[in-house]
Amino acid sequence: MVTITDIAKACGVSRATVSKALNGAPDISRETADRIRKTAADLGYHPNAAARALKMGRSYNIGVLFSDATGGGISHEYFSRILESVKAESERLGYDITFISQNIGRMSMDYYEHAKYRSCDGVVIASADFTAPEIRRLAASEIPTVTLDYSFDSCSSVISDNIRGMEALVRFVHAKGHRRLAFIHGEITSVTQKRLASFRRTCAALDIPVPGEYIRPAVYHDPRASGLATRELLALAERPTCIFYPDDLSFLGGMTELEKHGLSIPKDMSVVGYDGIPLSQVLRPRLTTYRQDAEQMGSEAARLLIEQIENPDTWLPRQITAEGQLLEGSTVSDIG
Amino acid sequence: MVTITDIAKACGVSRATVSKALNGAPDISRETADRIRKTAADLGYHPNAAARALKMGRSYNIGVLFSDATGGGISHEYFSRILESVKAESERLGYDITFISQNIGRMSMDYYEHAKYRSCDGVVIASADFTAPEIRRLAASEIPTVTLDYSFDSCSSVISDNIRGMEALVRFVHAKGHRRLAFIHGEITSVTQKRLASFRRTCAALDIPVPGEYIRPAVYHDPRASGLATRELLALAERPTCIFYPDDLSFLGGMTELEKHGLSIPKDMSVVGYDGIPLSQVLRPRLTTYRQDAEQMGSEAARLLIEQIENPDTWLPRQITAEGQLLEGSTVSDIG
DNA sequence: TCGGGGTACTTAATCGATTCAGATGAATTA
DNA sequence: TAATTCATCTGAATCGATTAAGTACCCCGA
Numbered sequence: 001m002v003t004i005t006d007i008a009k010a011c012g013v014s015r016a017t018v019s020k021a022l023n024g025a026p027d028i029s030r031e032t033a034d035r036i037r038k039t040a041a042d043l044g045y046h047p048n049a050a051a052r053a054l055k056m057g058r059s060y061n062i063g064v065l066f067s068d069a070t071g072g073g074i075s076h077e078y079f080s081r082i083l084e085s086v087k088a089e090s091e092r093l094g095y096d097i098t099f100i101s102q103n104i105g106r107m108s109m110d111y112y113e114h115a116k117y118r119s120c121d122g123v124v125i126a127s128a129d130f131t132a133p134e135i136r137r138l139a140a141s142e143i144p145t146v147t148l149d150y151s152f153d154s155c156s157s158v159i160s161d162n163i164r165g166m167e168a169l170v171r172f173v174h175a176k177g178h179r180r181l182a183f184i185h186g187e188i189t190s191v192t193q194k195r196l197a198s199f200r201r202t203c204a205a206l207d208i209p210v211p212g213e214y215i216r217p218a219v220y221h222d223p224r225a226s227g228l229a230t231r232e233l234l235a236l237a238e239r240p241t242c243i244f245y246p247d248d249l250s251f252l253g254g255m256t257e258l259e260k261h262g263l264s265i266p267k268d269m270s271v272v273g274y275d276g277i278p279l280s281q282v283l284r285p286r287l288t289t290y291r292q293d294a295e296q297m298g299s300e301a302a303r304l305l306i307e308q309i310e311n312p313d314t315w316l317p318r319q320i321t322a323e324g325q326l327l328e329g330s331t332v333s334d335i336g
Numbered sequence: 337m338v339t340i341t342d343i344a345k346a347c348g349v350s351r352a353t354v355s356k357a358l359n360g361a362p363d364i365s366r367e368t369a370d371r372i373r374k375t376a377a378d379l380g381y382h383p384n385a386a387a388r389a390l391k392m393g394r395s396y397n398i399g400v401l402f403s404d405a406t407g408g409g410i411s412h413e414y415f416s417r418i419l420e421s422v423k424a425e426s427e428r429l430g431y432d433i434t435f436i437s438q439n440i441g442r443m444s445m446d447y448y449e450h451a452k453y454r455s456c457d458g459v460v461i462a463s464a465d466f467t468a469p470e471i472r473r474l475a476a477s478e479i480p481t482v483t484l485d486y487s488f489d490s491c492s493s494v495i496s497d498n499i500r501g502m503e504a505l506v507r508f509v510h511a512k513g514h515r516r517l518a519f520i521h522g523e524i525t526s527v528t529q530k531r532l533a534s535f536r537r538t539c540a541a542l543d544i545p546v547p548g549e550y551i552r553p554a555v556y557h558d559p560r561a562s563g564l565a566t567r568e569l570l571a572l573a574e575r576p577t578c579i580f581y582p583d584d585l586s587f588l589g590g591m592t593e594l595e596k597h598g599l600s601i602p603k604d605m606s607v608v609g610y611d612g613i614p615l616s617q618v619l620r621p622r623l624t625t626y627r628q629d630a631e632q633m634g635s636e637a638a639r640l641l642i643e644q645i646e647n648p649d650t651w652l653p654r655q656i657t658a659e660g661q662l663l664e665g666s667t668v669s670d671i672g
Numbered sequence: 673t674c675g676g677g678g679t680a681c682t683t684a685a686t687c688g689a690t691t692c693a694g695a696t697g698a699a700t701t702a
Numbered sequence: 703t704a705a706t707t708c709a710t711c712t713g714a715a716t717c718g719a720t721t722a723a724g725t726a727c728c729c730c731g732a
Contacts, residue, residue, distance in 0.1 A: 001452055003718055014682050019720055027680060046445055046453045050389035051718035054687045059386065060441075061434070061454075080416045087435055094441020096454060098397070098434045099423055105396075105430020109382055116337055117382045118397075118432060223618035249615065256620040279585065282559035284592040339688055350712045355690055363710060387688035390717045 002045040010039050022047075049096075053119045062090055062305060063100035063120035065111055065138070068128040076221050077249070077277050078294055079126060082148065085298025086124055093306050095121070102134065110134040112141050122305045124148065128189045144308040144315075146301045150190050151319050156304045158297045158320045162191055165290040165324045166198035169272050172288070172326060173242050174206050177336030178270060181208060182240035184229045184250065186220035192246075195274075199244065220246050223253025230254040234261055242270035242332060248280040248289055266333035276327050286329035297322045338381040346375050358383075385432075389455045398426055398641060399436035399456035401447055401474070404464040412557050413585070413613050414630055415462060418484065421634025422460055429642050431457070438470065446470040448477050458641045460484065464525045480644040480651075482637045486526050492640045492654045494633045498527055501626040501660045502534035505608050508624070508662060509578050510542050513672030514606060517544060518576035520565045520586065522556035528582075531610070535580065556582050559589025566593040578606035578668060584616040584625055602669035612663050622665035633658045 004022075008015045013032065021028045021036040028036075039045075053059035064086060066079055087097050100114050100123060111134050115123050122144035127135050130150040139145050139152045151157035173181060183199050185192050196215070203210050213236055218225040226245055230253070233240060245251040251273040255265065263269045265285055273280055276291025300320050308315045340358075344351045349368065357364045357372040364372075375381075389395035400422060402415055423433050436450050436459060447470050451459050458480035463471050466486040475481050475488045487493035509517060519535050521528050532551070539546050549572060554561040562581055566589070569576060581587040587609040591601065599605045601621055609616055612627025636656050644651045 001718090004720095005718080015719080016683075016721075017681060019718095020681090023720085025721095029680060032680080044449070046443060046449055048390070048718050049454050050386045050395065051687090052720085053386035054384070054390055054689090055718080055720050057687080077413070087437075091435075091437055091440055094443070096434055096440060098432055099427075101423075101427055104427055104432060107382060107430070113380070113382055118385050223615060227618065252615060253618050256618055259620055279559060279588060282563065282589050282592055284595055337688090340690095341688080351689080352691075352713075353711060355688095356711090359690080361691095365710060368710080384688050387717090388690085390719090391688080391690050393717080 001048065002040075002043045003048070004045075006043060007036060007039050007045055010043070011036050057119065059119040059121055060094055061096045061098055061118065061120055062302075062309075063098055063115050063118065063123040065100040065123055065125045065127065065135075067101075067126070067132075067135070078247075078275055078292065081294035082126065082298040082301075085295045086302045087298075089299035089302035090306070093302065095302075095306060110137060112138045112143070115141075115143050121309045122146070124301050124305060128187065130190060144305055144312075146305040146308075148297060148301060154317060156308065156318045156320070158301045158304065158322060160292040160297060160322045161324055162194040163198040165274070165292070165326075166195045167202045168326045169244065169274075169288075169290055170199060170202040170206070170208075172328070173270065173272060173332055174208065175336070176270070176332050176334045178242040178332070179208055180214070180238070180240040181210070181242050181244060182214040182216065182233050183210075183244045184216045184218045184226055184233075184246055184254070186218060186246040186250075188217075214240055218246055218250060221249045223250060223256070225253070226250035227253035227257040230257040234258075234263075239269075241335065242272065245271060245273050248273040248275045248277045248287060251280070251287060251289075266331050270332040272332060276325070281327065281329070285331050287327070288329040288331045289327050291325045291327050293322050293324060337384065338376075338379045339384070340381075342379060343372060343375050343381055346379070347372050393455065395455040395457055396430055397432045397434055397454060397456055398638075398645075399434055399451050399454065399459040401436040401459055401461045401463065401471075403437075403462070403468075403471070414583075414611055414628065417630035418462065418634040418637075421631045422638045423634075425635035425638035426642070429638065431638075431642060447474045448479070451477075451479050457645045458482070460637050460641060464523065466526060480641060480648075482641040482644075484633060484637060487655050490653060492644065492656070494637045494640065494656045494658060496628040496633060496658045497660055498530040499534045501610070501628070501662075502531045503538045504662045505580065505610075505624075505626055506535060506538040506542070506544075508664070509606065509608060509668055510544065511672070512606070512668050512670045514578040514668070515544055516550070516574065516576040517546070517578050517580065518550040518552065518569050519546075519580045520552045520554045520562055520569075520582055520590070522554060522582040522586075524553075550576055554582055554586060557585045559586060559592070561589070562586035563589035563593040566590040570594075570597055570599075575605075577671065578608065581607060581609050584609040584611045584613045584623060587616075587623060587625075602667050606668040608668060612661070617663065617665070621667050623663070624665040624667045625663050627661045627663050629658050629660060 004015050004018045007018045017028060018036050021033040022040060090097055098118055100111055102110055124146050126148040139155055145155040147155060147157040149159055185196055200210060216229040216232060218229045245254055251271060258265060258269055265271055273287045273289035276289050280287035280289050340351050340354045343354045354372050357369040426433055434454055436447055438446055460482050462484040475491055481491040483491060483493040485495055521532055536546060552565040552568060554565045581590055587607060594601060594605055601607055609623045609625035612625050616623040616625050
């Protein structure tokens with residue numbers, strides 16, 4: 001590896017001079033600085049990240065903490081899209097990405113310790129459970145932190161607008177004349193709570209009664225679970241006219257179940273999804289759903305975090321809401 | 337942060353002794369070693385990764401390089417599942433994961449330089465194009481490397497058996513009596529070439545003619561592209577009786593198109609996918625496809641890599657083939 | 673001619689951990 | 703008793719980069 005010493009030798013100056021020149025210190029003459037920069041480029045020099053991290057306490061590395069109940073966090077399309085855009089934006093701004101988890105090999109450490117161990121300059125957190133003490137410890141620590149879809153008041157956050165998204169869907173369906181709305185929800189998380197609360201509140205505002213049996217638990221991104229919930233709904237004495245699915249993938253499980261019962265969408269049953277993944281828009285009928293802008297959320301999160309890292313003094317926590325968008329497909333019949 | 341110096345002070349020994357005790361050096365007495373280990377645990381000590389990396393040239397960090405044409409690598413289910421399992425297995429073995437890419441911030445560097453910059457102990461490579469010079473440079477370097485779905489003879493690799501997988505599908509369809517097989521393929525990569533070659537070879541072996549117009553290009557994981565390709569196939573004078581899709585998601589695009597033409601699966605058209613993602617098995621009819629074991633591939637890759645890192649002397653390149661499995665759904669009619 | 677004040681550099685300490693080459697002291701041997 | 707051996711621990715250099723403090727040199731004014 002080319003080190004600062006090699007450049008110093010090649011240029012006949014001290015290592016300190018090289019370091020300063022490369023970092024744009026004011027007390028190096030133009031000519032020397034240019035010469036050093038040219039030599040560095042010629043030799044293919046890149047600073048050693050470990051040495052820098054050790055000396056400066058800055059690693060130019062940001063941690064990503066994705067924790068969900070099942071552990072397969074990344075493989076959910078919503079998360080992987082966020083991850084991809086956090087990664088892209090961070091790289092653009094000069095930072096690398098490392099995953100933060102608990103228990104690396106034989107060492108047992110929590111998230112905070114792991115982040116310190118790797119000298120992460122900051123961490124982006126997505127979690128199904130923000131009440132977990134390990135998550136709170138990290139969020140409350142001196143390490144800059146941005147949370148996704150949840151907000152602590154001591155750190156910045158990027159939130160997809162679940163309240164407004166769900167309200168938009170309910171109002172859309174209501175406008176089409178539906179009054180018997182069933183709601184299949186994912187595991188209880190803060191996001192789920194928001195969507196459910198928004199569903200209930202909007203229904204109340206529109207004078208739509210919501211019988212308890214119309215609210216069914218399932219699991220996010222699990223077509224099987226939503227298929228089951230769908231079957232239960234179809235067994236009710238008074239069937240709903242429209243089913244809200246926890247997400248687009250879950251809808252596919254429901255779709256299968258509806259077909260089995262010989263019900264066609266939207267003639268015999270209307271449905272809406274959530275997420276707006278690309279797949280939902282190539283299905284026929286096109287799914288009516290609410291698109292969450294995962295790309296925007298990821299890059300916004302990276303920007304907020306890095307801004308905080310680089311301006312610790314002037315920084316104040318900010319909550320950014322990522323606007324979604326109702327995708328009006330054709331899975332909701334007009335029975336007005 | 338608790339450092340080795342803190343422990344040394346607390347125990348009244350030198351820093352050297354602490355380091356040796358924690359690393360199990362033989363010239364430290366049992367009692368001293370125990371006392372030091374206990375103190376370390378009490379104080380919540382964890383070694384500083386940067387300091388270690390600097391001194392030892394070992395970072396306990398492995399790089400993951402996912403590069404595809406579109407750039408959205410991670411968000412493809414197949415890749416994200418591999419990533420998830422590389423991550424899980426690496427963590428179990430004491431390693432963290434960092435993404436390797438080109439051009440971090442203002443610094444322009446290639447993959448190899450990036451891996452050096454972060455002192456990665458090794459790199460797992462998944463790429464759409466293994467002929468790219470930056471990929472070859474990394475694979476040919478002194479950095480331990482494991483490739484996925486491609487093999488250089490100088491490094492280990494984990495390959496999903498595309499040859500056998502495709503052969504199994506063709507034979508299955510042939511056994512059901514189909515003789516007019518259309519093949520929609522993804523972007524031309526080494527994987528695509530293997531599948532296509534295997535398709536052609538197996539067809540030849542079974543005396544199935546393959547007209548050029550039955551081979552259609554599309555894009556992996558893009559329902560729109562495969563929908564288009566499907567439309568073209570349906571416009572042919574002599575339609576195929578079975579369509580091979582590049583992957584399960586692509587099939588969904590085809591499904592939509594087939595429905596539009598009033599064709600039902602498998603009565604009017606048989607189809608097979610590839611990948612065996614969970615979704616494919618909850619659809620009705622259940623998709624006939626070939627399951628690639630992404631989880632096994634990921635953990636196998638991590639194990640191979642770490643074995644090489646930890647035993648550089650006795651190491652020899654190994655090629656591991658991950659067996660897949662034909663999932664016999666009900667999207668292929670029996671016209672025998 | 674001497675010193676004040678810049679400019680442009682160098683020296684050396686430092687970050688936290690590892691490791692080689694001693695050093696210490698007790699026990700053993702001639 | 704003096705020399706040797708062994709187990710156990712310490713001192714100091716080192717990895718590559720940064721940075722506070724110090725030095726050399728030049729220019730200028732009185």
